[in-house]
Amino acid sequence: MAETSAPRPVHWLPARVADLREETSTTRTVVFDVPDWPGHVAGQHVDVRLTAEDGYQAERSYSIASSPDGQRVELTIQRVPDGELSTYMVGEMRVGDEAELRGPVGGWFVWHPEDSDPVLLVAGGSGLVPLMAMVRERARAGNGAPFSLLYSVRSPEVVLYADELAHRARDGDGLNISLLYSDSAPEGTARPVGRIRPDDLAATGLPHGSAARAYVCGPTAFVEAVAGLLADHGYDPSNVRTERFGPTGG
Amino acid sequence: MGVVTRGFVGRRDPAAANLPPGQYLTPDFPVLSAGPTPQIPLEQWRFTVTDEAGAERGWGWQEFLDLPSEQPTVDIHCVTKWSKLGTHWQGVSLDTLLGPVQTQAGYALVRSYGGYSTNLPLADLRGGKAWIAYRYDGGDLPAEHGGPARLLVPHLYFWKSAKWVRGIELRTEDTPGFWETMGYHSYGDPWRDQRYAGD
Amino acid sequence: MDDSESRYVDGNAVMGMLAEAFHSEMSTATVTCANCGRSGRFADRHVYDRGPGMVARCPYCGEVNARMVRTPTDMWLELHGSTSWRIPVPPKA
Numbered sequence: 140m141a142e143t144s145a146p147r148p149v150h151w152l153p154a155r156v157a158d159l160r161e162e163t164s165t166t167r168t169v170v171f172d173v174p175d176w177p178g179h180v181a182g183q184h185v186d187v188r189l190t191a192e193d194g195y196q197a198e199r200s201y202s203i204a205s206s207p208d209g210q211r212v213e214l215t216i217q218r219v220p221d222g223e224l225s226t227y228m229v230g231e232m233r234v235g236d237e238a239e240l241r242g243p244v245g246g247w248f249v250w251h252p253e254d255s256d257p258v259l260l261v262a263g264g265s266g267l268v269p270l271m272a273m274v275r276e277r278a279r280a281g282n283g284a285p286f287s288l289l290y291s292v293r294s295p296e297v298v299l300y301a302d303e304l305a306h307r308a309r310d311g312d313g314l315n316i317s318l319l320y321s322d323s324a325p326e327g328t329a330r331p332v333g334r335i336r337p338d339d340l341a342a343t344g345l346p347h348g349s350a351a352r353a354y355v356c357g358p359t360a361f362v363e364a365v366a367g368l369l370a371d372h373g374y375d376p377s378n379v380r381t382e383r384f385g386p387t388g389g
Numbered sequence: 390m391g392v393v394t395r396g397f398v399g400r401r402d403p404a405a406a407n408l409p410p411g412q413y414l415t416p417d418f419p420v421l422s423a424g425p426t427p428q429i430p431l432e433q434w435r436f437t438v439t440d441e442a443g444a445e446r447g448w449g450w451q452e453f454l455d456l457p458s459e460q461p462t463v464d465i466h467c468v469t470k471w472s473k474l475g476t477h478w479q480g481v482s483l484d485t486l487l488g489p490v491q492t493q494a495g496y497a498l499v500r501s502y503g504g505y506s507t508n509l510p511l512a513d514l515r516g517g518k519a520w521i522a523y524r525y526d527g528g529d530l531p532a533e534h535g536g537p538a539r540l541l542v543p544h545l546y547f548w549k550s551a552k553w554v555r556g557i558e559l560r561t562e563d564t565p566g567f568w569e570t571m572g573y574h575s576y577g578d579p580w581r582d583q584r585y586a587g588d
Numbered sequence: 589m590d591d592s593e594s595r596y597v598d599g600n601a602v603m604g605m606l607a608e609a610f611h612s613e614m615s616t617a618t619v620t621c622a623n624c625g626r627s628g629r630f631a632d633r634h635v636y637d638r639g640p641g642m643v644a645r646c647p648y649c650g651e652v653n654a655r656m657v658r659t660p661t662d663m664w665l666e667l668h669g670s671t672s673w674r675i676p677v678p679p680k681a
Contacts, residue, residue, distance in 0.1 A: 149604065149607035149608050149611070150608065153391070153392050184600065184603075185604070186604035186605075189394040189397045189399075190391070190392055190393050190394055190397070191393070191394065191397050191398055191399055192393055195398075195399055195401070195413075197399050197400075200600075200601055200604065221400065221416075221417060223399050223400045227394075227396070227397050227398075227399075231396050231397075232396075233395075233396075236394060236395050236396070237392045237393065237394055237395070238392065238394050239391070239392050241604045241608065242604055242607075244600075244603035244604045244607050244613075244615075245600055245603055245613075245615055246613040246614075246615045246616045247600075247615040247616050247629060247631045248600055248615070248631065359595075359596060359597065359598075380631075381598065381631075381632065382598065382600045382631075383596070383597045383598045383600070383601075384597065385595070385596075385597045385601075386595055419638070420595065420638075421638045421639035421640075422595065422636055422638075422639060423636055423639055423643045423652075424636060424643060424645060424650070424652070425595075425596070425650065426595075468640050469638075469639070469640060504652070533595075548639075548640050568640050568641060568657070570666070571641055571655055571656075571657045571664045571666055572641075572657045572659050572662060572664040573640060573641075573657070584659075585659045585660070585661075
């Protein structure tokens with residue numbers, strides 16, 4: 140089925156910071172209020188443009204973390220070394236500050252709340268952000284489609300939305316969440332520490348050759364590795380939707 | 390002016406002096422490319438100068454290293470606005486490579502492994518202004534920065550300093566290269582802000 | 589995994605620029621590669637977007653399918669590496 144969205148002009152829209160939430164020591168959620176926001180679909184992203192007083196501009200792309208909610212757009216930003224926008228947005232930005240957003244964009248890496256098919260979400264580090272929008276949208280819409288989330292993360296200190304993931308997993312209702320620690324894990328974790336492996340896919344219970352749609356997001360190397368694992372697990376490539384963040388994942 | 394973001398300065402050094410218009414100093418060395426890093430085994434590497442009649446003169450890797458080399462220290466300016474001052478290189482001057490070539494050609498088309506190309510007047514390769522560089526900052530030129538060897542022609546925007554260089558064709562007519570056919574300036578002098586065609 | 593060999597993103601990264609220029613959602617466009625003949629979504633192209641312009645390469649054979657440059661006054665687009673682009677258009681209401 141082709142995914143389409145109505146064509147409409149996409150321009151830079153003024154946005155103001157309405158709230159800030161520290162997620163981890165290097166990651167922060169910035170809540171923007173965007174008058175004229177046309178709404179968005181879970182999985183889409185925006186381009187953010189910042190302008191210095193002398194007119195210098197820089198822009199970067201960020202996935203939307205929030206499910207659709209009027210004029211409100213939440214972005215979860217990870218600070219990357221020498222990151223021109225992330226250093227400012229995670230370290231300096233304050234409530235009331237202004238920026239410009241262009242979007243939402245993306246018609247393929249999206250999940251609509253009308254969908255009832257089973258879904259596999261595979262996140263590498265900050266690649267969790269657009270997948271979290273899907274998890275949140277599923278809850279907001281009261282959609283019971285079976286969702287399996289595999290979240291590959293270095294260590295407990297850098298887990299995004301840790302409390303929220305824990306309480307959503309407890310609520311059950313068809314959402315399964317597995318944290319796959321690659322460098323260090325909490326005491327007593329059953330799964331041996333390491334990068335995502337074929338066993339992790341098998342543990343989701345999704346059968347070989349599953350028709351579940353998969354969304355994979357994270358650094359390019361992670362996405363390529365997971366695409367390979369999914370192919371080995373019998374996934375049809377047309378059922379695998381990918382979004383690559385580049386080498387640093389930021 | 391529209392929206393201004395309080396307190397945003399960007400990756401810039403406010404104390405930078407003597408940069409071309411629109412440029413900013415960077416402490417790092419960004420890696421920008423149009424494709425995957427070519428992997429060229431040294432035993433297969435060749436650099437070839439081809440004149441307008443098609444006559445070729447080429448060097449394999451060891452022959453190339455045996456040529457007299459220089460160690461220029463130069464400032465480099467990328468059209469994406471970053472500049473880096475006082476960069477140290479080692480390479481063979483184009484005067485050495487072009488010296489024995491008899492030509493009526495006024496232009497050069499530079500070609501790289503991986504398909505990239507760029508053009509410039511032949512005069513801009515001569516007179517101590519350009520090198521085929523194989524060492525950077527005291528070490529072998531890393532592949533991501535154009536190794537085994539790249540063109541270094543620092544008086545023009547750095548997209549002209551073709552990475553993974555494999556040859557130069559001398560031509561009687563100017564032939565636009567990879568970015569020059571896509572709206573970028575044919576010459577590219579950073580001091581005259583010649584970024585785009587028509588500037 | 590050698591991250592230096594993964595210095596590309598994918599078509600998702602340039603959706604904003606394309607949407608602004610073409611008023612159309614490009615991630616679902618189907619591109620046919622002029623070199624290997626295979627078709628796939630634009631969203632799956634390997635995109636190199638940190639240089640003077642954007643280069644989108646076929647994920648199967650690595651050849652250039654499209655190049656784009658945004659200057660202050662124009663969008664330059666070069667598609668000779670694509671045999672065709674097929675862009676879904678929603679039916680008129």
